[in-house]
Amino acid sequence: MKHNILVKNKDTNRTCSEDKHLMDSLSVCADLVPRGCHNGACGVCKIKVHSGEFEKSKMNRKHITEEEEMNNIVLACRSFPRDDMEIEFIGKPKSKIYTLGS
Amino acid sequence: MGIMRIGHVDLNVLNIEESRSYYEEIMGLTVTRQDEDGTLYLKCWDEWDKYSLVLRPSDEATFNRVAYKVKDDSDLDNLKVKIEKYGIETKFLEAGTVADCGRVLSFILPSGHEMHLYAYKEFIGKDTGDTNPAPWPFKGKGIKAHWIDHALLMCQGPESLMEVTKFFIEVFDFTLTEQVCVGPNGSLQAATWLTCSSTPHDIAFVAGAEVGMHHFAFFLDGWNDILRAADVMGMHNVKIDVTPQRHGITRGETIYFFDPSGHRLETFAGLGYLAQPDMPVITWTEDELWRGIFYHTGVENGAFTTAYTLNAYK
Numbered sequence A: 001m002k003h004n005i006l007v008k009n010k011d012t013n014r015t016c017s018e019d020k021h022l023m024d025s026l027s028v029c030a031d032l033v034p035r036g037c038h039n040g041a042c043g044v045c046k047i048k049v050h051s052g053e054f055e056k057s058k059m060n061r062k063h064i065t066e067e068e069e070m071n072n073i074v075l076a077c078r079s080f081p082r083d084d085m086e087i088e089f090i091g092k093p094k095s096k097i098y099t100l101g102s
Numbered sequence B: 001m002g003i004m005r006i007g008h009v010d011l012n013v014l015n016i017e018e019s020r021s022y023y024e025e026i027m028g029l030t031v032t033r034q035d036e037d038g039t040l041y042l043k044c045w046d047e048w049d050k051y052s053l054v055l056r057p058s059d060e061a062t063f064n065r066v067a068y069k070v071k072d073d074s075d076l077d078n079l080k081v082k083i084e085k086y087g088i089e090t091k092f093l094e095a096g097t098v099a100d101c102g103r104v105l106s107f108i109l110p111s112g113h114e115m116h117l118y119a120y121k122e123f124i125g126k127d128t129g130d131t132n133p134a135p136w137p138f139k140g141k142g143i144k145a146h147w148i149d150h151a152l153l154m155c156q157g158p159e160s161l162m163e164v165t166k167f168f169i170e171v172f173d174f175t176l177t178e179q180v181c182v183g184p185n186g187s188l189q190a191a192t193w194l195t196c197s198s199t200p201h202d203i204a205f206v207a208g209a210e211v212g213m214h215h216f217a218f219f220l221d222g223w224n225d226i227l228r229a230a231d232v233m234g235m236h237n238v239k240i241d242v243t244p245q246r247h248g249i250t251r252g253e254t255i256y257f258f259d260p261s262g263h264r265l266e267t268f269a270g271l272g273y274l275a276q277p278d279m280p281v282i283t284w285t286e287d288e289l290w291r292g293i294f295y296h297t298g299v300e301n302g303a304f305t306t307a308y309t310l311n312a313y314k
Helices: A022-026 A066-070 B016-026 B073-086 B157-170 B223-235 B286-293
Strands: A002-007 A012-017 A046-051 A054-056 A073-075 A079-081 A085-089 B003-013 B030-034 B040-043 B053-057 B063-070 B090-093 B104-108 B114-118 B148-156 B175-182 B188-195 B203-208 B212-220 B240-246 B253-258 B264-269 B282-285
Touching (some): A002 A022, A012 A022, A022 A079, A066 A073, B003 B016, B003 B114, B003 B148, B003 B212, B016 B030, B016 B040, B016 B053, B063 B212, B073 B090, B073 B104, B073 B114, B148 B157, B157 B175, B157 B188, B157 B203, B175 B286, B203 B212, B212 B223, B223 B253, B223 B264, B282 B286
Parallel strands (some): A002 A085, B148 B203, B175 B282, B212 B264
Antiparallel strands (some): A002 A012, A046 A073, A054 A079, B003 B063, B030 B040, B040 B053, B090 B104, B104 B114, B148 B212, B175 B188, B188 B203, B240 B253, B253 B264
């Protein structure tokens, strides 16, 4: 089964498969999603799900609180679409601390 | 003699059964101990101590600590004095507190990472034995990683990185092999590579926004093994961060990829070069920084600075 996923912050649609998580499907498009670990540890793919059913695997509590999860704030790399969805990447606020290469 | 090498990496994982399958089937490690709470201890075929990787079932995918092995038990007493003289508290954990290890010296590094030192861990032996051994085990799975080679830890900003680098040199007698220098006249270290053996690095530090673990690396023989490892990753839909490449820094042949909890791993191949305490320090300048990290393209690739595992304890 495939579903239409609207990435609101990029105003871009992409068809995503039920058996892949959103990051694996969406990262095929250049610059549509942030670059991350695709499995939970890094937390860069935090999204707000505005609409649409989906299934989840376990969230990393270092990045997603229980309250956030109840409010459909999740990691895209731990979410599998079951319906057409509208999502928005939240992103981390940019740190003022020097990072190598920044 | 003091510290000999990296002993083990201790991580929290989101799904312990997925992790077991990944490290056994794809990386080729063996589970050598399992605790009642599900914690797994694994070793590579070319290692002789009981384990080099600890995976704990958790609600977090985070970094707990890294352990290094010292040569003699008396090194622990000597290092305790040196660490405390530097101004860092330490405590001894009794033998057996850390699975299958003798007494462990525990402390928090100036960078905020927890570190353990130990002199004894239960012996199992290499899969090829120690009498007339085969060059590699005929049986075995996947990539057949030789051993865990090094870890790269993320420090919060250059000041913290410079402090922990100084600590490793002054207290542990590590040698600085390479550094990235930034800022006015290159006065700030933004990344450092340090050795206690003859390889280019036994630990490395990079400055970032948060304290954590950037990756730990498995050793492979050479470039052909890197290509084969990448093939195995493709067969199993492993998320690859950076495809086979050479690092300018350390000259290592490399792949960056992620485990099922998103911990970044590396397969690191080749000698690099013979590192010795009297070797001149290699410096990479800010404008050639990415040439140092990814030698062929010289540009940022993958999620090198954005994605890494956070420290479990603040």
